Amino acid sequence: MTFKSQSPDIDLPHDLSLWSWLFDSTQSCLSKYPRDKIQGFTNVVTKQHVSFQDVERYTTYVSTALTTLCGLREGDVVIVYGKNSIWYPVATLSAVRVGAVACGISPEYNIEELCFSLQLSKAKFIMATVETADKACAAAAKSGIPKENVILMDGARVGMMSIQRLLQLGESRGEMKQVRPYQIPKGKSNGDVCAYLCFSSGTTGLPKAVMVSHANIIAQCLQVQQITPPDHDKVLAALPFYHITGIVHQLHLPILLNAHVYVLPTFTLDALLQTVADYKVKELLIVPPILIRMVRDEQTVSKYDLSHVKRFSSGAAPLSQEILALLESRFPGTGFKQGYGMTESCSAITSHPPSKYAYKYADKVGMVVGSTEVRVVNPETGEDCKVGEAGEIWARGPQVAMGYLNNPKATAETFDKDGFLHTGDIGKFDDEGLLSITDRMKEMIKVKGIGVAPAELENLLLGHPSVSDAAVLGIPDETAGERPKAYVVLNPAGGLSPADAGRALIQLAKSSKARHKWIAEVEIVHEIPKSPAGKILRRKLRETSPQSSGNVIVQDESRTSRL
Template sequence: MALTSPYPDVEIPNLSVPEFVLAAGKERPDAPALIDGLKGDVITHGQLSAYVERVAANLHARGLRKGDVVAVFCPNTPWYPVVFHGIAAAGCVMSPINSLYTPEEIAFQLKDSGAKTLITISLFMDRAAAAVEKSPVDEIVVLDGMEGHANLFDLLGADAPAVQVDIDPADDLVTLPYSSGTTGLPKGVMLTHRNLVANVAQTRALIDLQEEERIIAVLPFFHIYGLTVLMNQGLQWGATVVTLPRFDLEDFLRTIQEYKITRAFVAPPILVAFAKHPLIDQYDLSSLRSILSGAAPLDEQLALAVEQRLRKGADTGVTVAQGYGMTELSPVSHTTPDEGHEPPGAEGYQVPKGSVGFAIPNTECRLVDPSTGKDAAEGERGELWIRGPQVMKGYLNNEKATAETVDADGWLHTGDVAVVDEHGCYTVVDRVKELIKYKGYQVAPAELEAVLLGHPDVADAAVIGVPDKESGEELPKAFVVRAPGSELSEDAVMAFMAEKVAPHKKIRFVEFIDAVPKSAAGKILRKDLKARA
């Protein structure tokens, strides 16, 4: 049975991404749109629109045409949105490359996407050049300058004639991020202008938007979370987006204090620091009103711990909540509304901290029993399926993977297991592929990780299933990062867990590590842990 969003549908403007996102700048052209959190450089909304027009013109003058792919291999800077929207306004497709990628991974994406141009920075040129040797492109643009290559000033040149490209928002691609999807090797996710416009428009109903909204952008723009939620959503609001090229706790806290950040969109590892790191108490974070977590499951107790800590000395409380999405959903399908923006009939309802909130407008959901393929019974967990205007067009040159992910009726099978309550509020409990099967029980790693993080001597943790040769089943194994100065033992970890969870969920093995491997978006890289287990 399809479960519709409790919010009424919203209108999806039939516009290209730049037309929709940059429109807010016309009302406040002199207001800051982007600030470099390290250097303090500012781009106003009016300047942003002018720069985007120039980038589009100069890309066209360099021979790029509608549908051509431009790969972007850069950290977060105020110029990233300029480049993205310039590419989009030229009718081209931006394929963002993970800043941590090796030359081999970059080369794969360049070849698979058919990129004609690569835009990068000098710091990344060693890897970029090595990748281009394997998968050649027509041109490399080095934004901050390098001999023999075009640079940012070439993209902003005044001589190229302006271009107007006829874009069909429903059909034409705007970005081609790479994702492993629910399984397998990275695949190009084809997202149209309509996908991204829809996703920003869909979330607006849940936001208590204030005039001087300031958003800290430390999650990478190369990830769809950063690209849509931090960058495009923030700019479309007419807000100020303050960029940081990487996560450094001191820089992050100083930027919140200095620029009076009102909203932070983060991943759970940053919230672990908020809850446990002594540096937090040295900064004035009272401007923060909302912290929204995504990209990986957020534990209820962690969210409450952060709220409690940040409320000390603050005039008003900060709300810590979470949303849900994936690259193939542009990325948002569910999120927690700001106070006063609950759906009709749920006014005043407190969304549980462990949940991902409500399905956003124009979104349908199903919960399906993975073993039977039938809708789960009321109150039962099932694989979350989603249908709406934010669902991708498909995987590039991969009809088989597309058909395995999006069925003939348009339902995207997320691979995540969820449950919904009577108010229409969803909680994601784990991944279908990551559940540990033990004596007929399904054990969710995310649940055990949340319990482990409740130990004062545990700075971080991850759990996987490891094969048991005798039974042929899987046993939970914990990888634990000790808190500084801790001498926590393996036996102590197992004893702690045995007191907190049912017998079938007990941790059977413990390994201490220096850091839990995670993607740039904060997802635990379980495949890396399985490789060393």
């Protein structure tokens, strides 16, 4: 059977670009509120503020300068490489305004990872920060991108163009000479045009660039708006803007809602709680590892007045009943909501409506959002499951992404001809229409809600002379949710003892990969179990007891330090 939303269908325009919909349509907050009531983005450290009206003007000027002076063209990809900033929305929406494609990546990416992103996306420009500028310039040089196409989002540096300078140059042309915003071409809809690229591991394999259309973002904002209570007028932007949750719920949705966004450039639990206390933020959108710290770190949490908090919002990874019970006990009178989805669904397929904020529903991942259909399919028979029966979750709706950039094989494996996204997750619906996630077919490891592809780390390990075979999977971690663990078969000719090899491989990941990809533990095994087709049988690895097998295990000595 097909499970449909209990919410009404959304009124999705098909002829408007994302920028025009946000700033120049009847749905825009700029047309609904007087000038002095327009909210915006505030840096909680510097107190610098840009209103949504400022964002509209700034993106007009910056996109005009990028087009007329820097050669940005429709369809060009602009990599946005930096931590959260009030200039991040200006950078991304400047590209989107003129039909270019914005692509946010982790500021922790090293030069090699950045080069991979540049090559896969075929990016023409990089928006960097002072902290990431050196790596951006080095990666640009390796990837054939002119140095002048590396632009600072904030701050200043001799010899480098900045967004602030582009803003001045664009504004100096006068209002009549601004480049017009991109229009959806005749014969196409906004679902046919890519606005963002987001890196995802999909259900398996190496990172892929998910093509998120103008319509995907608009649809998801409208779907979430339907189930957002009116008191949601302040948004804590603690999650990274490059993640699909940040793109939708911290960058675009607040503009639609006219909700004030408090931008946290760098996360610490103290900084987050101080922001919540100072600005009386009522809803906390945070990933499970942060929630877990909040219920367990009483000494830190007790320093702040959080009595105004009404609810917690989470996603990206499951929370145990124990943690949910502790959360309700620690914050009595609050509610809890979470969403289920992935980058390929532009965030949420399901989410809790206000009527289901009670903690008795907290172990579920919500109800199907508007204009969306979900099938639960038995992975062995291909037949649809009934209420209470578990199967793979397939979803279809206007928020489902376009596919993977230049990867038709992976696109066909994940998005079927009928428009359903095959999530790789196992779940079931109850009689009330609430979805539970029971298992995960896909292999991706979730570190603080960020996907880490096992294949990427496996390829790294297999390049080491001491390694004959390797497999990577996630293990539970109290602060990060999961962290990667490597199972390794040593090469007898490698010359290292098992303990020395384990330490060397942990160090290899640290020197080669971003912090969230570091390996927490290496277990030296005799063989990697595989199917006749050569597929790694990860479940068998999980079931192996190191105590009974006598395997050597080496742990990262700094594992107890903060990620």
